[in-house]
Amino acid sequence: MKGILKQLRRMVFLVLAAAFACAILVRYAPGTQVDEREMDYRLNEASLAALRAAKADNQNVGLNFVRYLRGLPKGDLGYSESTHTPIAALIADRAPATLRELAVGLAGAWLLGLALAIPACFMRRAWAYDAASTAATGLVLSLPTALIAYLCVMEGAKSDLVLVVVLAPRIFRYTRNLLAQASSALHVETARARGVTETRILTSHIFPAIAPQMAALAAVSISMAIGAAIPIEAICDVPGLGRLAWNAAMARDLPLLVNLTMLVAIASTAAVAVSEAAHRQ
Numbered sequence: 344m345k346g347i348l349k350q351l352r353r354m355v356f357l358v359l360a361a362a363f364a365c366a367i368l369v370r371y372a373p374g375t376q377v378d379e380r381e382m383d384y385r386l387n388e389a390s391l392a393a394l395r396a397a398k399a400d401n402q403n404v405g406l407n408f409v410r411y412l413r414g415l416p417k418g419d420l421g422y423s424e425s426t427h428t429p430i431a432a433l434i435a436d437r438a439p440a441t442l443r444e445l446a447v448g449l450a451g452a453w454l455l456g457l458a459l460a461i462p463a464c465f466m467r468r469a470w471a472y473d474a475a476s477t478a479a480t481g482l483v484l485s486l487p488t489a490l491i492a493y494l495c496v497m498e499g500a501k502s503d504l505v506l507v508v509v510l511a512p513r514i515f516r517y518t519r520n521l522l523a524q525a526s527s528a529l530h531v532e533t534a535r536a537r538g539v540t541e542t543r544i545l546t547s548h549i550f551p552a553i554a555p556q557m558a559a560l561a562a563v564s565i566s567m568a569i570g571a572a573i574p575i576e577a578i579c580d581v582p583g584l585g586r587l588a589w590n591a592a593m594a595r596d597l598p599l600l601v602n603l604t605m606l607v608a609i610a611s612t613a614a615v616a617v618s619e620a621a622h623r624q
Contacts, residue, residue, distance in 0.1 A: 350619075354612040359412075361608040362601050366408055369597045411601065420602050425594035430602050433587060441576070441583035445568050448506025452564070455507060456514030460522055461545070476519070480512035488571045492578040502572075502579040509571045510564060517560055521553045528552070562617035569610055 411421060420430040459476060483491070488509050495505045525531065531548050535541075550557075576585030584603065591599040 350616045354609070354616065357612050358605055358608040362605045363408055365604040366597060366601050369595060369600055408601075411598070421598040423591070423596055423599045425591065425596040425599070430599055433599070434584065434602065434606070437582060437584045437587050440581055441572060441585060444502050444506060444572060444576070444581065444583060445565070447503040448510065448572075449564060449568055451503065451507035452510035452514055452568075453561075455511040456518055459511075459515045460519040476515070480516055483508065483512045484516075487574075489574040489578060492575045496579055502575050502581045505575050505579060506568060506571060509575070510568060513567065514560065514564060518557070521556055522549060525549045525552045559618040562614040566611045566614045569607055 414421070418431060420434070422428065423430050423433060426433065462472065491508055492502075492505045495508065526544075526549060528548075531544055534544050534548060572583070572585040573588050574585075575581070576583045577589035580586070584606070587599070588603045588607075590596075591603060
């Protein structure tokens with residue numbers, strides 16, 4: 344129980360620290376204080392003064408952050424400066440598309456990664472397979488996520504498939520190394536010498552031995568998927584949270600960026616907590 348409370352306290356601290364750091368970085372980023380509406384020649388001096396006064400009211404990051412925390416328990420996430428819409432409504436509207444993309448992408452990446460990694464356990468001298476898989480995954484890993492998304496869009500692929508292409512090489516490489524290490528263990532070699540089938544060895548000896556590491560990788564892959572979803576949704580034009588974060592960054596929408604940063608921080612810290620718990624098993 345104490346360990347769970349300690350993890351929760353750390354998560355709360357890291358999430359709030361990430362949100363405050365985001366507010367500071369956006370506040371002092373170049374061009375933050377520039378309002379495009381001031382370039383509208385139809386506005387008179389009174390309207391321009393009102394715009395500048397509203398902009399100046401948002402300059403105190405600490406005061407605004409305290410106001411935000413006070414409204415957080417009531418479900419008041421503030422208003423988006425770029426869309427003039429309640430942030431809670433924006434997140435509720437965009438979250439289903441991103442959650443579906445993450446679910447399909449993670450499931451597909453794990454299935455593909457395991458499908459490519461498991462044969463390494465059955466191939467005793469798979470130097471050709473290792474060389475081909477290393478070259479192919481190395482090529483994909485060397486490409487930026489945005490470039491992979493662009494190439495997939497040019498071929499008409501959906502964002503779910505792009506996420507699979509981005510994550511599968513990482514999952515494959517890590518699981519292949521785990522499977523190869525567990526496959527060469529003494530008790531596994533003894534089981535093979537006694538005539539135990541490879542399928543039985545895989546399910547009864549190898550998978551149970553690497554279960555904690557696989558659970559940790561599953562948790563970390565969620566964080567990787569969230570990070571990859573932002574450029575993928577922006578390029579594939581998916582109406583999800585990733586595209587919303589991209590647009591908010593382009594518009595210097597501080598309230599929206601703080602909320603999205605907190606969501607990402609919550610998911611990332613939760614994944615790290617699960618990973619650490621799996622390693623302690």
